[in-house]
Amino acid sequence: MSIKSFAARIFASHIRNKIDKWASNPHNTQQKVFEELINKAKDTRFGKDHEFSEIKSHSEFVKKVPVRDYEELKDYVDMMVEGQEDILWPGKPLYYAKTSGTTSGAKYIPLTKDSMPTHINAARNAILCYIADSGNSKFVDGKMIFLQGSPELDEKNGVKLGRLSGIVAHYVPGYLQKNRMPSWETNCIEDWEDKVDAIVDETLKEDMSVISGIPSWVQMYFERLIDKTGKKVGEIFPNFNLFIYGGVNYEPYRTKFESLIGRKVDSIELYPASEGFFAFQDRQDANGMLLQLDSGMFYEFIKVEDFYSENPERLILKEVEVGVNYVMIISTTAGLWAYNLGDTVQFTSTKPYRLIVSGRIKHFISAFGEHVIAKEVEQAMKEAVAESGAEISEFTVAPQINPKGEELPYHEWYIEFEQEPEDLDKFAELIDRSLQKQNSYYLDLIEGHILQRLKITKVPRNGFQDYMKSIGKLGGQNKLPRLSNDRKIADKLNEII
Template identity: 80%
Template sequence: MSIKSFSAKIFAAYIQRKIDSWASKPVETQQKVFKELIQKAKNTKFGKDHSFGSIQSPADFAAKVPVRDYEELKPYVEQVVAGKEDILWPGKPLYFAKTSGTTSGAKYIPLTKASMPTHIEAARNAILCYIADTGKADFVDGKMIFLQGSPELDEKNGIKLGRLSGIVAHYVPGYLQKNRMPSWETNCIEDWETKVDAIVEETVHEDMSVISGIPSWVQMYFERLQARTGKKVGEIFPNFELFIYGGVNYEPYRAKFENLIGRKVDSIELFPASEGFFAFQDKQDEKGMLLQLNSGIFYEFIKTDEFFSENPKRLTIGEVELHTNYVMIISTTAGLWAYNLGDTIQFTSLKPYRVIVSGRIKHFISAFGEHVIAKEVEQAMQEATAGTEVRISEFTVAPQINPEGEQLPYHEWFIEFEKEPEDMDTFADALDKSMQQQNSYYFDLLEGKILQRLKITKVPVSGFQEYMKSIGKLGGQNKLPRLSNDRKIADALEKLKK
């Protein structure tokens, strides 16, 4: 054991004790975070506009501060972008994380002196918890790759801006710099396909032990490594033992990854976003990710089925239940207040509080009142492929409301197979049965002859990559929605077949 790995074990044990301390007092921890947030922001423009000086409790906060998404918070953000101080948080942000907006172009998410360290510490602590949990630390001596956006930053009114992953690249600690790949020059390549090819050339002869990124884009890297060498990734990198990912559910990709690697490797799931680093997998044998209650983020939760009602109840951490879908609302040291992140979560544990991401409040299918969410389609795919040779590269689901002829409407599953099922009809039946078991509304619609059984449309090899490229979202932190309530993605994929 090297000095570096031995030191990592000692540090991991220390950090684990600190985490256990706040995780064992969740309500008290969140109360402390809440009070500090209100106190520090009471003299900002937002704080004055919403009478922070008179807020004493989360109930007061809920009464005075409505839930907002980015578009609704935008009038304040625009003042920050214009260079004004003390708008959402004292002073000016250190950075803006620039992301693509859905309705009004770019979104500028502030990162402050207070919030930036929480992103770095959570990423570090995820790895340290893995060491504390498993006792494995030799990987710290190998090379580590983080597939991310360009670290080159622009500037707007004296505030640097760029992609979150590019900003974080400036905070890689010194003890990891010698291990970190790819090179700065390669990381700055904007075109994703050119960048992946360059990363392959830089890493193919290195001793890679940790690989991190969104599964769909890491898959692209693995495929090009295999094409370059004719070998499994596990042969190219015999000491590769840890895959770190976030952004999407890994389970639909797991079978294909294990085939590309040639063996199983441990994995750590993360829940990061420009708005905050919310959770990470702290135990290998527990489902869900540990919610970061001590990271300058105050959480509120609204039941998904109540979210669009006139006055939905906002719950705090001590009021949530297991296995219920909630929209997660955050208030942070970056100056986001009662902010609707758009993600839906479920709690898998309350001691400590662990979550899974179940979908997006805007990503669902309910063309007929079925209320299908991402977690359900991912679970159906996992069950349908379990114990088979079937391997999936990517998939998405959309409703077909107006099929040709006299057919009943149905859910259309667009699937890119690496290895197809021997009997497509049996495979579709397995998917459909799982959906019926998970979603009683869907079951009732089939029983009532409102819908017919789902149908599968095969997407050509690399078809999803072509689609993402066509909309300018190939690579980086971009993710394909698992399902949509319209045919926008479906229509684009249909054209790929022609």
């Protein structure tokens, strides 16, 4: 065992103990975070506008600070971007994580001196918890690759801005610099396909032990490696034993990945976003990710079915229940207050608090009142793949409201198969049966002859990559929505097909 590997084990044990301490005292931890947030921001523009000096409890916070999304917080953000200080958080931000917006164009998510370390520490702690849990630290001696956006940053009124993954690249600790790949020059390549080819050339000769990124884009990297060598990824990199991922559910990709690698590898799931690093998988045998309660973020939760009502109840941590679908609301040391991320989550445990990301509040299908969410379609796909032996590369779902002739409406599943099932009709039946079992609304609509069984449209190889390229979102941190309540994606895919 190397000195670095030995030291990693000692440090991992120390960090695990610190995490266990706050995880076992969750409500006091969150109360302390809440009080510190309010106190530190009371003299900011937002704090004065919302009378933070008078807020002593969560109920008072609810009365004075409404839930907002980015568009509703944009006036304050615009003041910051113009160069004003003490707007949402004391001083100026360190960075803006620039992301694509919906109705407001580019979004500028602030990263402050107080919030930036939480992104770095959570990523580090995820790996350290894996070491503490598994006893495996040998991988720290090998090369590690993190598929991410360009680290080149622009500047706006004295504040640097760029993609979150590119900003984080500036914070890789010194002891990992020699292990980290790809090179700075390759990381700066903007065209994703050119970048992947360059990464393949750089890594082929290296002893890769850790590979990290969004599954769909790591899959592209793996396929290019195989195309170039004719070997499985596990043969090319015999010491590759840890895959770190975030952004989407890995389960629909797992079978495909194990086929590309040629064996099983351990994995760590992360829940990062520009707005905060919210959770990570802290134990290999646990269902769900540990919610980060001691990282300058105060959480509220609104039941999905209540979210669009006039005054939905905003629950704090001690009021949540396992298995209920919630919209997660955050207040942070980046100056985001009662901020609607748009994510929906479900708790898998409350001792400690672990959760899964169940989807997006705007990414669902309810064209007929069925309220189908991402977690349900992913579970249905997982079950169908397991039973049929099929392998998929990617999929998305859309409603077909106006079918031809006298047909009943249906859900249309666009699937790119790596290995088609022997019986496509039976495969569709397996998916549909799982959806009916999970979602009583969908079952009622099928049994009431309002909807017919789902239909599958096959997408040709690389069809989803072509789609993402056509909308300028190939690579980086861009993700394909798992389902939509309209046919914008479906119509674009039909042009490719």
